[in-house]
Amino acid sequence: MEKHKIIELKGICKSYGGEKVLSDISLDIYDNEFVTMLGPSGCGKTTTLRIIAGFEHPDKGSVYFDGKDITALPPYQRHVNTVFQKYALFPHLNVYENIAFGLRVAKRPEEEIREQVKEMLRLVNLSSFEKRHVTTLSGGQQQRVAIARALINKPRVLLLDEPLGALDLKLRKDMQQELKNIRKQTGITFIYVTHDQEEALSLSDRVIVMNAGEIQQVGAPIDIYNEPVNAYVADFIGESNILDGVMLEDYKVRLAGHTFDCVDKGFEANEPVDVVIRPEDVDVVAPEKGMLTGLVTQVTFMGVHYEIIVEIDHFKWMIQTTDYVAPDSRIGIYIEPDAFHVMKKSEYSDLFGDYSSYSFEHELLSENVDEEALEE
Amino acid sequence: MKNRRTGNLAAAPHVVWSILFIIAPLLFVLYYTLTDPEGGFTLENISRLFTGNYVLIFLNSLCLALIATVICLALAYPLAYLIASMKQRRQKIVILLIMLPLWMNFLITTYSWMTLLEDTGVINTLLAKIGLDPVHMINTPGAVICGMVFCFFPYMVLPIYSVMAGIDPKLVEAAKDLGCSDAQVMTRVIMPLSLSGVISGITMVFVPSVSTFYISQKLGGGSFQLIGDTIESYFTGTAINFHFGAALSLVLMVLILLSMAVMNRFTDEETAMERRPML
Incomplete structure (x- = not known):
């Protein structure tokens, strides 16, 4: 009906x-x-x-x-x-x-x-x-x-x-x-x-x-x-790692110097894209078993999980994990093909980078500012 | 504890001031009312109030003051509403214009009204120029009311305006949202919320109107006497009599207090009715 x-x-x-x-x-x-x-x-x-x-x-x-x-x-x-x-x-x-x-x-x-x-x-x-x-x-x-x-x-x-x-x-x-x-x-x-x-x-x-x-x-x-349509939505709704990538062909996306299997299709060959990977979709594994490896730079205990910042190939990822990882340790990460969400490039593509400037305090601060602005 | 002590200390000048310039004069008025020139106790000053035409003078004064107050309210309320709905900057300018006459000496204002209203004054000269018959205006109750309205009008506008400017525009939106037309917004939201301003406006116009002597002397020309004139004549005139003047003042004060009390009861009832659940 x-x-x-x-x-x-x-x-x-x-x-x-x-x-x-x-x-x-x-x-x-x-x-x-x-x-x-x-x-x-x-x-x-x-x-x-x-x-x-x-x-x-x-x-x-x-x-x-x-x-x-x-x-x-x-x-x-x-x-x-x-x-x-x-x-x-x-x-x-x-x-x-x-x-x-x-x-x-x-x-x-x-x-x-x-x-x-x-x-x-x-x-x-x-x-x-x-x-x-x-x-x-x-x-x-x-x-x-x-x-x-x-x-x-x-x-x-x-x-x-x-x-x-x-x-x-x-x-x-x-x-x-x-x-x-x-x-x-x-x-x-x-x-x-x-x-x-x-x-x-x-x-x-x-x-x-x-x-x-x-x-x-x-x-x-x-x-x-x-399935956010662009980097703006991906960033505004929840936490996301938004990386520059290239869609090599259907179901194959290349980012951070590696080629991954994914479930997205319908892009032109070698089309530059934005790729969203949610922090909770990344699994922490031993360095030798990882698809990518990186250095843990920051660990924050959030109650249900830890929020860690991992630097991989000069890009800081946010990863949510329930297992403790020590700061300054090397870890590997593993990502399932359906965890990649590929989006067309948009006007917002370059506005959202990695988590290099991220701090929990900063987030709180900006939220307060937002509410003050609303008071107007 | 310490706070209270410093608080008391800070209030001391005010307490001294009140005793010297408010409480003591009131006691003097009471003393003069109840004594004769030899200093003996008497009620004669009060009983004399009911002789002659003093009751009529009182009624006359109350009546003129009431009319002036009603006219002020009728003019000031829409004006205050209009100002409160203007842009912030324009509000300030208009309020300044309304307050401007207050900066001018009150005697000068009254004299200007004389030149306007006299039989050969500005208005009648203009009327004659355009071929109309002159109108007799000076020395009539109308002229006195005119003077009162003009002199005390700002005291009506300002309190109403300041209450109205404080009404949250969201309340108007909420009322419209709930089905109020513009007229209903007025009667159901703006009017009840601005009532306190109206009450203080009425007080601030009625009290000086009822006790004025200057306006009635200059614009009424002694053709009829108001209570203010009468009181003045017993303090400064040829028939000087502080004791009877004090009695008149005391009764005037009591009358004013009574009318204020009636009005406050009226507003209390209003709010009490609103707060009472409709059963």
């Missing part, structure tokens, strides 16, 4: 003060799916969401809802509701009245409002909080109120703009699970915006990877992880 398209974006362009934010975004979103728009801050994901909600108008292109053009409709006439990044709860109303807001605006009878609010409070596990003032709630509780307030209008599509961004890690994990449950119970389409790739992979039916106002790749989380 053909899936029902609920939202269609066609050729959306948007600029602010001459700066292009979205260039030619086209996208279909289907009934009853959990779609995530994933990308770094400034990639245009929030703007796309705001265009669907009706807060922004595209310079070019159209938005269709259920087959009808809604590009010119104001937000209050659209069957979508938004959960805002910082909740945006009404400070002059208590929990009950915040949730009831949409129904009061629609002038529903008191009886119905009471029933619906009670049901929503149950759905988000806040049943005893109805009389509380919203400013006395914790971040997680405020977020639940925001979700209930948006869901009470029974939207066909719920838009969530980095809803868990302000919560701490533990709470975020719990809320992710709860969001999944809520979606299952309500059957509403969720369009979720985040810069957290792990969140995107674990929550979504489909992920839309964006960068610089363009869609890079759309697909199921597992496909995006295993």
Whole structure:
């Protein structure tokens, strides 16, 4: 059966003060799916969401809802509701009245409002909080109120703009699970915006990877992880070793001075390519048994596994292994043919190198910067 | 502990100031109200308030101040909303323009209104030039209200504006998202959230309006008396009588406090209603 398209974006362009934010975004979103728009801050994901909600108008292109053009409709006439990044709860109303807001605006009878609010409070596990003032709630509780307030209008599509961004890690994990449950119970389409790739992979039916106002790749989380279309996606989703290679012929790729068997085909003979090898797909073996050998330069204990940096032929690989390896030792590596993922060269090819400048601290730092930028 | 002590020390100048210039004068007012020129205790000053036309003067003053306050609010609220929705830089310029009259001496402002409103003033000269009959404006209640509105208008705009500028624009978006038209955003979000600014605006306009004497003297021309004029006449005029003047002041103060209390109760009820779950 053909899936029902609920939202269609066609050729959306948007600029602010001459700066292009979205260039030619086209996208279909289907009934009853959990779609995530994933990308770094400034990639245009929030703007796309705001265009669907009706807060922004595209310079070019159209938005269709259920087959009808809604590009010119104001937000209050659209069957979508938004959960805002910082909740945006009404400070002059208590929990009950915040949730009831949409129904009061629609002038529903008191009886119905009471029933619906009670049901929503149950759905988000806040049943005893109805009389509380919203400013006395914790971040997680405020977020639940925001979700209930948006869901009470029974939207066909719920838009969530980095809803868990302000919560701490533990709470975020719990809320992710709860969001999944809520979606299952309500059957509403969720369009979720985040810069957290792990969140995107674990929550979504489909992920839309964006960068610089363009869609890079759309697909199921597992496909995006295993078959990234270019170096940008490979680098943004998970850890990856991205090497320059040459596709000698079908199923034969040459990199790091060796020729390997792989499962990719359809490239021209001797075509230069990018090759992605995920750190967890590399096996550490004795030097004499390895396809390649290298020097361990850094070992970090990560809990479940060790993350080691190995220098092979002047390229620093990241490898994840459960066995301890001593720093400064020589090791061999072994890679299965299906662990090579070969990609065509793209504009991003030269931007992502090896792990020579990598440090765990650096990663944390850049994440913080990202979040600060979002605060703006 | 140490913090509290330094805190007390830091507050000391303020405490001294309050005692010298706020508490002590109030006690003097009370003392004068309850004594006669010989220093003996009397209630005559208060009972005299109910003779003559003093009650009428009080009512008149309250009425004019109320009208001026309502006009200020009606003009200031939309203006404050407009300013708050402007770009940041333009906001600053417009606020500066609104505050500009405050930098000018209040007496000069009132005199300029006299020259505008007089029978042979600027407005009537202009009217005559375009062939219209002159309008008598000076020495009418209308002129006094006009002066009050002009002088106290910034005190209404500023508090409302500062509350409105602090309303998170996301709340407006959230309201629209939940089905509010622009008018509903106004009544359901902007108005309840700006109520505190309105209350302080009303206070800051009503109180000086009800007690003004200068505006009513110059623009009312003594054709009718307001409470401010009456009080002034007992302190500086020929019929000097500190004791009765103090009684008038005390009653005015009590009246103002009462109206503030009524208004605060009104807002408390408003918020209490919002916080109460609808059953």
